[in-house]
Amino acid sequence: MFTRKNILTALNKQKNNHHHIIGAVVGTGITAKYAAMGGADLLLALSAGKYRSMGQGSYASYYCYGNSNDLIMEIGSREILPMLKTVPVLFGLFASDPFINLTEYIKKIKRTGFSGIVNYPTLSLIDGKFREALEEDGNTFKQEIEAISLAHKMDMFTLAFVINTHQAQQMLLAGADIICLHLGLTKGGFLGAKKYISIDEARKISGTIFKVCTALNPDVIKMIYAGPANTPLDMEYIYQSTECQGYIGGSTFDRIPTEKAILKTIQSFKYYNDFEKKKPAAKIHNNWNNKDYADFIKYYIKEHYIEEIHLSSLASAIHVSKNYLSIRFKKEVGCSFSQYLVRFRVNKAKDLLRHGCVSCKEAAVNVGYTDYVQFSKMFKKYTGFTPSAFAKDTAINK
Structure with missing residues (x-):
């Protein structure tokens, strides 16, 4: 089992070598196996990962489909921990579970072989009247803070999902080793979030929160979770503009690649020898859509920023007007071209x-x-x- 000390040593070595820290949310043994082979530094066993493998959205982990803690204990002990000896695995702990004694359950998590905990499902992603009702019933973010504090005192590694500066401060005081700004469900793919903040808004929020984190604890590791950032280019933009040191992916590393690979593979067998002509989905995916425009511009800038770049030329290349392209880009990215x-x-x-x-x-x-x-x-x-x-x-x- 990994200790908090050697996990921190390994992650700080990555930082010192100017490498970004990567965490992968896993809900099955096969996802965990290949995430580790791909170089993930941390694995987060979360119920959201399990539900995604069942064809549901990540928010299924908030519904009454099953007990989140029992689910992760089962998956972790049977599918993940037995086959992974080289990457630390964190337990996604639902701290508001009324049927557990928090202290004793965290001890059980440690005995089972998990290297630490992460507060998930987290109440920070719930707001409005439903959040008020949950808190009236005694389900609060304070319980998540308590869980992080207890795990820290037991010398376990801790990662805290937060959505604002106040939560980040509270989790830092509780001893969190990683502050991860949760930017919402991941965009992209068939089950991806349809509403999400822009990448530029993500930059602004991250910059503000991470500055506060550094002021309070210069050694804390600062990461973000998905939301509008689902490509390496998106993360380059965040890394360049903020103090962010790493990325945690859920759908980015399991759902979206699986969707694409299975769809393409089945179609290639179905329409063998006449693939491009006959498969109807290919015609749809090979055509531009509004969100592709922003990605096209971002990748073009990455490859040609040394040269003169004019939006009018890019618009001509994809056969749309300059004004239309400008509006679509700003809507998707959050700032002008x-x-x-x-x-x-x-x-x-x-x-x-x-x-x-x-x-x-x-x-x-x-x-x-x-x-x-x-x-x-x-x-x-x-x-x-x-x-x-x-x-x-x-x-x-x-």
Whole structure:
């Protein structure tokens, strides 16, 4: 069994080597097995993962379909822990379960072989009148804080899902080793969330909460959970703009890949020798849809940010008007095309200056600015520093 100390040592080594920490939500043995083979640093055994494997949405773990704690204890002890010896597994603990003694149950979790706990299902994802009714019945977020505190005192590793600054502060005081900002259910795929915040809104929320976390405990590991971020490019945007150090994926690592792989494989057998012509779903998926436009632009910027990029040219390439493309991009991403492009270039420049490998003027050219005055103006607008001041401050703090 992994100890809290050696888990922290391994994760801090990843941080020090400039690697991002990856956590995978698992609900079956096969998901756990291949997540570990893929390099996941942590596995989170959550009832949401089990329900996704049953074809349901993640919120099924909040309904009366079964006891979440019993479900995870069964899956963990039979499917996950026996086959995994190289990756720590955290137990998704529903702390408001009225049929357990919290202290004794956490001891049982530890005896079973789990390396720690995570507060899930969490009341932080419930609001409105239903949340009020739950709290009137004695189901509160305070119980989740207590669970994290008890596990910490038992020297278990702890990961806390939070949705705001106040919850993050409370969980830090309870001893949480990881603060994970839960950004909501994952977008994408057939069962994905239809309503979600934009990636830029996620950046703003993450930036605010993680600054508070660092001020309270500089050593705490800061991660986000999914929501609008379901691609490496989305996470690059978050990493560049905030103090985020890692990503936890649920649907990103199980449901969405499974949906795509099974659909494509079955269709390839069904329509063998005439695959593209006959399969009706292929015609749908090969055509653009509104959300594809934003991904197209983001990937184009990633590959061509050194060059001149004009929204009108991109619009022509996919046969839509510039105004329409601009509106769709802002709706999906949360900021304008020009804001996204400038922030992407400024973040790339920050990386170059942080490593001290180029001069300020060279950094400007390397991120697509031929006019240094304009570059300096944009750099200061988005960072609060001139390029030279940023480079000097970074060198001092190394």
